[in-house]
Amino acid sequence: MPSRHVSTVVHRSANEVYEYAAEPDNLAHWAAGLTDAPIHHDGDALVTESPMGSIRITFAPRNELGVLDHWVTLPSGxxxxxxxxxxEHPEGAEVIFTLRQLGASDADFARDASLVAADLERLREVLEG
Structure with missing residues (x-):
């Protein structure tokens, strides 16, 4: 199963980037591939509407290592x-998303990588504003 690492460099400190990206209320401002709708808290999970339908997102606990791993539960379950x-990056911070092909076609995998790249670019633009 192929994986692809999609990344961007943000000219801000890694801590600033992490704190912004880790704040659930900021997701709609930069992660349109995931959601651009309001987010509701349901215990440790976040519930929102996405292009795929209603989803639940659970993030790894806040940490000092810059880990923003998350699990997305799709409408299918x-x-x-x-x-x-x-x-950390010599020019600020690097944000890296690991995308796995799983059962997607090559075309869908390429489209998903493009959507992730657009989200990371939006994050960079918001933070460098």
């Missing part, structure tokens, strides 16, 4: 694991 990291 299937849960996908998404690795997302913010690491």
């Amino acid at each position: 299937e849960t996908t694991y998404n690795a997302l990291r913010v690491i």
Whole structure:
């Protein structure tokens, strides 16, 4: 199963990028591939509408390592694991999303990578504003 690492460099500190990206209320501002709708808290999970329908998102606990891994439960009940990291970079921070092809066609995998890249670019634009 192929994986692809999609990343962008943000000219802000890794801590600033992590704190912004870790705040659930900011997701709609930069993660349109996931959601651009209001987010509701349901215990440790976030519930929102997405292009796929109603989804539940559970993030790894806040940490000092820049780990923003999250699990997305789709309307079908299937849960996908998404690795997302913010690491230090000589020019600020690098945000890295690991995308796995799973059962997607090559065309869908390429489209998903493009959507992730657009989300990371939006995050960069918001933070460098």
